[in-house]
Amino acid sequence: MNKQTDATIPTIPAKARLSRWFGRNLIRIYAVFGFTYLFIPVLYTFAFSFNNSGKSNLIWKGFTLNNWRNPCGAPEVCSALGNSIKIGLLATTFSTILGTMIAFAIGRYAFKGRSTSNLLIFLPMATPEIVLGASLLSLFLVFHINPGFWPTVIAHVMFCISFVVVTVKARIASLDPRLEQAAMDLYANELETFRRVTLPLVAPGIAGAALLAFSLSFDDFIITNFNSGTLTTFPKFVYVSAARGIPAQANVIGSGMFMLALFIVIAGQFVGRKVKVSK
Amino acid sequence: MSNALSKVKLPYLLLLPGFLFLFTFFILPIINLAQTSTQTPISGGDTGQNEQTFHFVNYLNAFNENKEQFARSFIFALCATVLALTIAYPLAYAIAFKAGKLKNVLLVLVVAPFFVSFLLRTIAWKQILGEEGFVVPTLRSFGIISQSTTLTSTSFAVIMGMTYNFLPFMTLPLYASLERIDPRTMEASGDLYANGITTFRKVTLPLSMPGVVAGTLLTFIPAAGDYVNAAILGSPNTKMIGNVIESRYFKIVDYPTAAALSFTLMAAILILVTIYIRKAGTEELV
Numbered sequence: 001m002n003k004q005t006d007a008t009i010p011t012i013p014a015k016a017r018l019s020r021w022f023g024r025n026l027i028r029i030y031a032v033f034g035f036t037y038l039f040i041p042v043l044y045t046f047a048f049s050f051n052n053s054g055k056s057n058l059i060w061k062g063f064t065l066n067n068w069r070n071p072c073g074a075p076e077v078c079s080a081l082g083n084s085i086k087i088g089l090l091a092t093t094f095s096t097i098l099g100t101m102i103a104f105a106i107g108r109y110a111f112k113g114r115s116t117s118n119l120l121i122f123l124p125m126a127t128p129e130i131v132l133g134a135s136l137l138s139l140f141l142v143f144h145i146n147p148g149f150w151p152t153v154i155a156h157v158m159f160c161i162s163f164v165v166v167t168v169k170a171r172i173a174s175l176d177p178r179l180e181q182a183a184m185d186l187y188a189n190e191l192e193t194f195r196r197v198t199l200p201l202v203a204p205g206i207a208g209a210a211l212l213a214f215s216l217s218f219d220d221f222i223i224t225n226f227n228s229g230t231l232t233t234f235p236k237f238v239y240v241s242a243a244r245g246i247p248a249q250a251n252v253i254g255s256g257m258f259m260l261a262l263f264i265v266i267a268g269q270f271v272g273r274k275v276k277v278s279k
Numbered sequence: 280m281s282n283a284l285s286k287v288k289l290p291y292l293l294l295l296p297g298f299l300f301l302f303t304f305f306i307l308p309i310i311n312l313a314q315t316s317t318q319t320p321i322s323g324g325d326t327g328q329n330e331q332t333f334h335f336v337n338y339l340n341a342f343n344e345n346k347e348q349f350a351r352s353f354i355f356a357l358c359a360t361v362l363a364l365t366i367a368y369p370l371a372y373a374i375a376f377k378a379g380k381l382k383n384v385l386l387v388l389v390v391a392p393f394f395v396s397f398l399l400r401t402i403a404w405k406q407i408l409g410e411e412g413f414v415v416p417t418l419r420s421f422g423i424i425s426q427s428t429t430l431t432s433t434s435f436a437v438i439m440g441m442t443y444n445f446l447p448f449m450t451l452p453l454y455a456s457l458e459r460i461d462p463r464t465m466e467a468s469g470d471l472y473a474n475g476i477t478t479f480r481k482v483t484l485p486l487s488m489p490g491v492v493a494g495t496l497l498t499f500i501p502a503a504g505d506y507v508n509a510a511i512l513g514s515p516n517t518k519m520i521g522n523v524i525e526s527r528y529f530k531i532v533d534y535p536t537a538a539a540l541s542f543t544l545m546a547a548i549l550i551l552v553t554i555y556i557r558k559a560g561t562e563e564l565v
């Protein structure tokens with residue numbers, strides 16, 4: 001009798017409790033596995049940036065800080081990095097300006113040819129990189145333009161524009177139109193409304209698009225490989241040296257870029273929050 | 280009057296510079312590529328010198344010689360897309376609904392591996408899965424794989440590498456569409472006695488379809504044309520069509536075949552994408 005009353009007290013057996021906990025947290029557990037998968041090679045790259053490896057960074061030979069003290073120690077690695085940054089900054093600037101203009105036109109106006117414009121923006125994203133790279137190289141060859149620095153910049157602007165348009169357009173679409181109406185109600189003219197209301201509201205989208213464009217440009221290999229000729233960019237350097245072993249300095253630069261990007265994004269979020277508060 | 284007129288013109292003026300650029304460096308090259316694809320080498324000319332002969336047989340030859348690589352490209356890309364979707368969907372779901380204050384941090388972490396060069400990460404996988412890495416000896420000691428089995432230079436490694444590399448392209452659009460879902464729609468479904476699975480099937484999944492379509496396309500398209508994963512993680516037996524196009528351009532200097540292959544690849548992808556978008560029923564993509 002006593003035993004039965006015990007059983008009615010809602011104590012769930014440990015096994016059931018465990019399975020319920022799993023059921024409730026399954027998605028979180030799954031997410032942890034997902035992030036582990038994403039970060040295994042990142043951690044590997046970071047760990048091997050401290051390898052006292054000599055020329056080929058394949059086997060762990062001991063801990064050293066020398067690679068971090070002298071990231072340009074391996075021949076060519078820093079000039080390749082410099083080229084990548086220069087190309088990335090130029091491509092980001094041009095593609096962000098051109099793409100933002102297109103995003104405003106498509107996102108803000110109803111005009112004849114709008115759906116064709118959408119298609120033209122979508123097409124470069126639906127074309128495999130190898131076709132983009134190969135076709136652009138063929139064009140340069142027809143006009144006897146040698147592949148190199150500027151052809152690479154042009155190629156990067158071309159494939160970054162669509163991504164900028166899509167990112168900025170999404171931001172424009174999420175704006176509350178009442179904010180602009182309010183500005184107009186308060187006697188701001190169109191230009192003032194744009195400058196004081198619309199643009200600041202779209203700015204985070206533009207910043208995000210620029211960051212995306214830079215990371216796409218900086219990391220691009222396939223299109224660059226077709227249009228850069230003898231110019232070495234950082235991904236090209238890694239690809240070429242993969243055959244005979246990548247110097248640990250490349251890992252230093254990869255890890256450094258990773259930390260720099262994290263810092264920029266987190267600082268950006270912090271600044272964004274501050275601006276919101278001060279308003 | 281002039282003000283009204285300029286208002287009509289304004290969107291076109293905004294479009295003009297960008298579209299001029301895209302026309303010159305995207306449309307023109309594609310047209311030029313189409314022209315190159317039907318050329319034949321000038322007899323007695325240098326390598327790489329071709330003339331227009333409207334030799335459409337180039338397409339047939341290029342396709343027949345590389346059927347296997349074409350098939351492999353699409354199968355690998357499909358596998359990578361399905362795998363990426365099964366990994367990225369719960370990930371995006373967890374970030375959108377279960378992360379609380381950590382939402383923004385986790386979102387940054389999804390994109391963060393981008394900044395370590397994609398080649399460095401692919402080579403890292405090669406070394407992790409290679410003979411000197413820790414995965415193969417561990418699996419061998421547990422008897423999961425035999426002593427002679429290797430993980431690199433296999434289809435498995437190539438597909439895994441592609442899944443990995445395109446994962447952020449899958450996760451971000453999924454997150455964007457999941458995040459837009461009003462949680463109250465899910466609560467309403469629960470109030471109407473739907474269990475968790477039914478709510479997901481009838482409410483969450485349909486509402487996130489634009490993200491699923493965008494993510495699968497952004498993964499499948501680059502995966503089908505990729506050659507870097509196959510070059511680093513694969514073997515001559517896992518060559519994809521991208522590897523063939525690359526070697527036709529740089530090693531064999533056979534521009535017409537390379538152009539014909541590129542065009543066939545692009546056409547095949549466009550056809551597949553069109554069918555897919557029709558079936559998925561989302562017209563407004565970008």
